[in-house]
Amino acid sequence: MSTNRQGGTERTRIAVLHAEDEGPPPGLDSLLGTAELMFASDQATLNAILDTAEVLMVTDFRTNLVERAWPYAKRLRWIHATSAGVDRLLFPALRNSDIPITNARGIFDRPIAEYVLGLILMYCKDFHGSLALKTKCRWQHRDTERAEGKRVLIVGAGAIGRQIARLTGALGLHTTGIASRARAEDPDFDSVRGSDELLDELPKADFVVVAAPLTEATQGLFDTAAFNAMQPSARFINIGRGAIVKTDALVKALQEGRIAGAALDVFEQEPLPADHPLWAMPEVFVSAHMAGDVVGWREALSAQFVENFERWRRGEPLANQVDKQRGYVPQA
Amino acid sequence: MSTNRQGGTERTRIAVLHAEDEGPPPGLDSLLGTAELMFASDQATLNAILDTAEVLMVTDFRTNLVERAWPYAKRLRWIHATSAGVDRLLFPALRNSDIPITNARGIFDRPIAEYVLGLILMYCKDFHGSLALKTKCRWQHRDTERAEGKRVLIVGAGAIGRQIARLTGALGLHTTGIASRARAEDPDFDSVRGSDELLDELPKADFVVVAAPLTEATQGLFDTAAFNAMQPSARFINIGRGAIVKTDALVKALQEGRIAGAALDVFEQEPLPADHPLWAMPEVFVSAHMAGDVVGWREALSAQFVENFERWRRGEPLANQVDKQRGYVPQA
Numbered sequence: 001m002s003t004n005r006q007g008g009t010e011r012t013r014i015a016v017l018h019a020e021d022e023g024p025p026p027g028l029d030s031l032l033g034t035a036e037l038m039f040a041s042d043q044a045t046l047n048a049i050l051d052t053a054e055v056l057m058v059t060d061f062r063t064n065l066v067e068r069a070w071p072y073a074k075r076l077r078w079i080h081a082t083s084a085g086v087d088r089l090l091f092p093a094l095r096n097s098d099i100p101i102t103n104a105r106g107i108f109d110r111p112i113a114e115y116v117l118g119l120i121l122m123y124c125k126d127f128h129g130s131l132a133l134k135t136k137c138r139w140q141h142r143d144t145e146r147a148e149g150k151r152v153l154i155v156g157a158g159a160i161g162r163q164i165a166r167l168t169g170a171l172g173l174h175t176t177g178i179a180s181r182a183r184a185e186d187p188d189f190d191s192v193r194g195s196d197e198l199l200d201e202l203p204k205a206d207f208v209v210v211a212a213p214l215t216e217a218t219q220g221l222f223d224t225a226a227f228n229a230m231q232p233s234a235r236f237i238n239i240g241r242g243a244i245v246k247t248d249a250l251v252k253a254l255q256e257g258r259i260a261g262a263a264l265d266v267f268e269q270e271p272l273p274a275d276h277p278l279w280a281m282p283e284v285f286v287s288a289h290m291a292g293d294v295v296g297w298r299e300a301l302s303a304q305f306v307e308n309f310e311r312w313r314r315g316e317p318l319a320n321q322v323d324k325q326r327g328y329v330p331q332a
Numbered sequence: 333m334s335t336n337r338q339g340g341t342e343r344t345r346i347a348v349l350h351a352e353d354e355g356p357p358p359g360l361d362s363l364l365g366t367a368e369l370m371f372a373s374d375q376a377t378l379n380a381i382l383d384t385a386e387v388l389m390v391t392d393f394r395t396n397l398v399e400r401a402w403p404y405a406k407r408l409r410w411i412h413a414t415s416a417g418v419d420r421l422l423f424p425a426l427r428n429s430d431i432p433i434t435n436a437r438g439i440f441d442r443p444i445a446e447y448v449l450g451l452i453l454m455y456c457k458d459f460h461g462s463l464a465l466k467t468k469c470r471w472q473h474r475d476t477e478r479a480e481g482k483r484v485l486i487v488g489a490g491a492i493g494r495q496i497a498r499l500t501g502a503l504g505l506h507t508t509g510i511a512s513r514a515r516a517e518d519p520d521f522d523s524v525r526g527s528d529e530l531l532d533e534l535p536k537a538d539f540v541v542v543a544a545p546l547t548e549a550t551q552g553l554f555d556t557a558a559f560n561a562m563q564p565s566a567r568f569i570n571i572g573r574g575a576i577v578k579t580d581a582l583v584k585a586l587q588e589g590r591i592a593g594a595a596l597d598v599f600e601q602e603p604l605p606a607d608h609p610l611w612a613m614p615e616v617f618v619s620a621h622m623a624g625d626v627v628g629w630r631e632a633l634s635a636q637f638v639e640n641f642e643r644w645r646r647g648e649p650l651a652n653q654v655d656k657q658r659g660y661v662p663q664a
Binding site: 119289 | 442443446447449450451453454456457459460462463464465466467469470471472473474475476477478479480499502503602603604606607608611612616617618619620621622623625626627628629
């Protein structure tokens with residue numbers, strides 16, 4: 001782990017890259033004594049400010065601008081992403097550089113776990129069915145499902161997957177995690193299997209939850225074979241990254257009744273195009289990449305960056321440092 | 333507590349009253365060695381079979397037929413209701429008789445608690461908003477709410493209310509119960525207040541959940557004053573009985589933005605009429621009195637009755653005996 005000692009009293013030049021439609025992140029004012037903030041939301045501005053920036057804060061997880069601006073990043077010493085996923089930053093030149101990447105590990109865990117638990121209960125209790133009947137003013141009793149005792153397979157046993165296991169486990173669901181390697185014991189999962197056992201575990205699950213980072217190992221992981229391995233009664237939940245799923249294979253599995261439903265917060269293409277078949281499928285739930293975004297999330301992300309920046313100024317090791325070869329922050 | 337010793341080997345005549353559109357309850361075949369089952373779903377048949385029945389099993393919680401058949405119930409010694417609420421059976425003649433009433437306490441607790449937790453998460457995460465946007469193929473990011481730390485006021489601290497407190501408490505929500513009397517300590521609720529403190533507690537709650545039986549004390553309890561006491565951001569959830577709520581006062585409170593939403597599984601009039609204003613309100617969730625009805629619920633209800641019937645045959649005290657003056661099964 002490299003430390004970054006910062007000498008003297010000069011202000012650190014920090015480039016902040018944000019999405020054009022979002023505006024600059026709030027809550028960075030406390031930095032102004034020790035840092036100069038330079039904001040960009042387009043390629044030309046980013047190129048220009050990277051010329052002098054030592055630190056880059058990236059608040060837009062969808063952007064490719066950093067890769068294109070890379071030749072201009074002459075003095076850069078640290079990149080912080082205000083997202084859990086850093087897939088867009090793992091282009092070869094950055095991956096192979098010695099510039100550390102840190103992420104927002106921890107901020108989204110609990111909100112996302114609540115979101116996933118809510119979706120599981122929504123399916124068990126058929127809330128979407130009740131809301132659809134409501135539009136027709138139609139009273140119709142149905143039997144519902146007991147959530148307790150259901151089996152959840154959580155693909156990705158990092159900080160977010162672990163929190164999902166805690167909350168669903170607290171409600172009496174059985175939890176299995178899929179990690180890069182199987183583990184003999186785990187404090188939060190009933191069991192943790194290796195990624196080579198995915199196809200053996202899929203047929204046992206009532207709910208399959210994707211909470212993995214997008215890496216070479218997970219890209220397109222949910223394909224026809226994976227959906228074929230699931231039970232026809234099973235529901236698929238993706239709060240990870242859209243490209244972990246082959247969307248066409250998912251749509252087909254749903255159309256052919258090979259799985260019973262899908263709740264999707266992330267998509268290969270975001271926003272999901274208005275003419276996409278997923279919108280019209282009754283057992284599909286769509287939300288706009290917001291599972292972790294509880295009120296105050298932007299402020300919480302900035303506070304986490306400010307804390308890490310203070311560590312960096314003091315020459316201390318950075319928190320949440322991504323393993324750039326694996327594509328995520330390894331377990332402590 | 334009265335015991336009901338049953339002498340000799342003669343078969344007990346059991347009258348079973350069920351709703352016409354539901355058919356007789358499943359899972360009673362095991363009784364046929366010791367009992368003769370007589371089924372009714374209309375007044376004339378009920379009157380006729382009550383003439384000889386010693387036991388009455390009531391599977392239709394909405395019916396007034398028992399009250400009207402009362403003069404014919406000459407040999408009746410025990411009534412079992414396959415519902416948590418027994419309000420329809422507490423007419424004066426039965427209330428003042430020495431015939432015990434038992435209920436389905438325990439069967440619905442956990443399913444209803446899951447249902448309520450799901451509704452709380454639905455509101456926090458705006459699932460109903462996402463489903464409404466989905467009908468328009470519209471991608472729209474919103475900030476959501478953190479469920480952890482929210483305050484739930486559970487009106488009714490019996491078996492169902494207690495289970496709601498357990499599940500919501502396990503998720504990190506703060507739980508206050510309203511019981512007939514305040515309690516110094518409670519294993520499941522953060523605190524339990526007396527019913528005289530309801531109006532003091534309502535302003536503190538993010539979610540108000542009605543899990544009380546319908547009694548003289550709770551009839552119309554949620555009126556204009558109660559809704560006025562709630563926060564404009566609060567949501568109201570009723571899985572108890574419809575008549576605990578003055579529906580017109582609820583509709584007005586919603587229309588005027590004095591509360592933020594309502595999820596209703598029970599109504600003053602069931603089915604909810606197709607032209608009722610509640611159907612069209614976007615922040616209202618409607619379901620068809622089904623919160624506790626997980627797959628296999630009818631069989632579970634019958635199994636519970638069969639077990640109690642065996643107790644009765646052996647002359648043992650009945651389980652789940654309702655205090656007919658208070659209108660519910662008192663805490664053990």
